[in-house]
Structures are given as structure tokens and as C-alpha cells.
Amino acid sequence: MRTAARAPCQECGYENPVANSTCAMCGAVLAPLVESAPVPSRYVDDRSSGFELPRPQLVVRTAEWKELALVFGLGLLLAPVFSLTPLLQYMGWFLGSLCHEIGHCAIAWFCGCPAVPAISLAGHAMARYSEQQMALCLLVWGGIAFLVWQTRHQRRLAITFGALALLYPAIAFTGMRDFFFLLGGHLGELAFAAVFFWRALTPRQTVERTASATVAFYLVGRNLWLAGGLLWSNEVKAWYAQSGSFGLTNDYIRLSRDVLGVDLGVVAFFMLLVSLAPLPLAFLFAKKA
Numbered sequence: 001m002r003t004a005a006r007a008p009c010q011e012c013g014y015e016n017p018v019a020n021s022t023c024a025m026c027g028a029v030l031a032p033l034v035e036s037a038p039v040p041s042r043y044v045d046d047r048s049s050g051f052e053l054p055r056p057q058l059v060v061r062t063a064e065w066k067e068l069a070l071v072f073g074l075g076l077l078l079a080p081v082f083s084l085t086p087l088l089q090y091m092g093w094f095l096g097s098l099c100h101e102i103g104h105c106a107i108a109w110f111c112g113c114p115a116v117p118a119i120s121l122a123g124h125a126m127a128r129y130s131e132q133q134m135a136l137c138l139l140v141w142g143g144i145a146f147l148v149w150q151t152r153h154q155r156r157l158a159i160t161f162g163a164l165a166l167l168y169p170a171i172a173f174t175g176m177r178d179f180f181f182l183l184g185g186h187l188g189e190l191a192f193a194a195v196f197f198w199r200a201l202t203p204r205q206t207v208e209r210t211a212s213a214t215v216a217f218y219l220v221g222r223n224l225w226l227a228g229g230l231l232w233s234n235e236v237k238a239w240y241a242q243s244g245s246f247g248l249t250n251d252y253i254r255l256s257r258d259v260l261g262v263d264l265g266v267v268a269f270f271m272l273l274v275s276l277a278p279l280p281l282a283f284l285f286a287k288k289a
Contacts, residue, residue, distance in 0.1 A: 010030075070206070183251070192219055
């Protein structure tokens with residue numbers, strides 16, 4: 001709203017009514033009428049929602065989305081760089097294999113089987129694990145029970161850990177152990193991809209975010225390529241059947257043939273869907289954070 005005010009008399013300082021053109025005290029001509037300029041509002045009136053949104057917040061949000069698009073666009077473009085030269089291919093293979101074998105080892109330790117990743121510079125990788133140890137199983141089970149107690153005031157976490165505690169015997173002491181162990185390698189890659197996507201989503205240096213997005217897209221891309229190839233490419237199927245490290249049979253073949261007794265394509269289709277999960281999961285956790 002625009003407001004009007006008469007300046008005080010410049011000669012004697014007497015405050016005159018607005019209608020006066022000369023000072024009622026000394027007769028001096030008063031200064032011209034001055035209209036105050038409207039004060040710019042820091043808020044945007046969003047009449048559709050009934051709320052006023054701070055303009056700076058909108059600017060920051062727009063800038064963040066632009067940076068996010070830049071980070072993920074560059075990450076998607078740079079991910080295939082690991083296939084350009086033999087050296088870069090080896091770097092990509094080593095990164096993927098490390099995440100893969102850590103996933104195997106994590107499941108093995110969870111089920112009470114001490115394990116370590118074994119990666120050969122000759123291009124082979126595997127997880128070496130020993131027999132199940134009951135003391136380690138009880139330690140893991142007790143740790144899950146402790147987490148249930150620690151999160152008892154956080155309903156969702158307590159329910160999650162409680163369900164895991166109830167399911168632990170079925171996972172660790174039945175054939176489900178082999179199921180999760182064989183899936184653990186690729187699930188490990190996708191778990192690392194979700195973490196790198198999350199790092200790309202959270203505020204930090206643009207270069208670091210771009211590097212995280214690149215690694216995440218690479219890990220997801222290699223899993224999508226493998227699952228899709230096992231579904232639709234005879235060449236990929238033939239390569240996968242004879243490319244096991246150290247002469248071993250690859251995970252999906254063992255899972256489909258020895259554990260589930262289903263066609264390889266069923267496992268490949270399931271993992272194709274699972275490979276799409278890391279990015280949505282990263283968005284979910286970034287939003288909660």
C-alpha cells in the first residue's frame with residue numbers, strides 16, 4: 001500500500017497538516033509531497049496454496065535442481081568411460097569386483113562364516129569363506145537383538161530389526177544362506193551404487209558429487225547389462241557360462257540351477273528389476289535426511 005507524508009518545515013521544524021502548502025508557524029513554503037516507494041516483499045504470494053513462500057528459498061531450490069541435473073547428467077555420460085581403453089576397463093572391473101566380493105563377504109559374516117575377498121591382478125575374483133561358526137552366529141543374532149532394544153522408541157526401526165531377529169535362524173541355518181550368499185555379490189554392487197547415488201544427492205563439492213554419480217551409474221549399468229544380456233543375448237549367455245573366476249561357476253547359474261531349480265532367465269529378470277532400485281532408494285534416504 002502506498003502512503004503519503006508531509007515533510008516538516010525546513011525553517012522552523014513545525015509539523016504541519018498534510019493539506020498545508022505553507023508553514024502555519026513561520027509561513028515558509030513547505031517541501032513538495034513525498035510518496036514513499038513500496039517496500040519489495042521477500043515473499044511470493046502463492047494464491048493457489050494460500051501460503052507465502054520466501055523468494056530466496058525458491059532461488060536456492062531452483063539452483064539445487066539445476067546442479068543436480070548437471071551432476072547426474074555428467075555422471076551418466078562419464079560412466080561408460082570405464083569401457084574406453086584396456087586400462088580403464090581394468091579399473092572398472094576392479095572397482096566392480098571389489099564391491100561384488102565385499103557383498104559376498106558381508107552375507108557370509110552375517111551367517112556366521114568368516115570370509116575375505118580374494119582379487120587376482122590376472123582378472124579373477126572370489127570370496128574365500130570358512131565353515132559356519134555357531135559362536136559367531138550367536139554374536140550376530142545377539143547384536144540384532146541389541147539393536148531392537150536400542151531402537152525401541154523408534155517404532156519403524158524396532159519393527160525392522162525385530163523382524164530380522166525373527167528371520168535370522170531361517171536365513172543362517174537353512175538353504176536360504178546359499179540363496180543370499182549367491183545373490184550377495186550383485187546386491188553388494190547395487191548397495192554401493194545406492195550409497196554413491198546418495199552422496200551425489202547430498203550437498204557437497206560438485207566434482208565429488210559428479211564422481212559419485214559416475215561410479216553409481218557404472219555399477220548399476222554393469223548389472224543392467226548382465227541381466228539384460230542373460231535375457232536377450234546368446235553371446236552374453238555363452239560368455240557368462242564359461243567366464244567364472246578361478247574356474248568356478250558364476251553366481252546366477254548356481255543360483256538358478258542348484259538352489260532355485262528355475263531357468264536362468266527367471267533370475268536374470270528378477271535382478272534386472274532389482275538393479276533399478278538404487279536410485280529411488282537414494283532419493284528416499286536423501287529426502288529423510
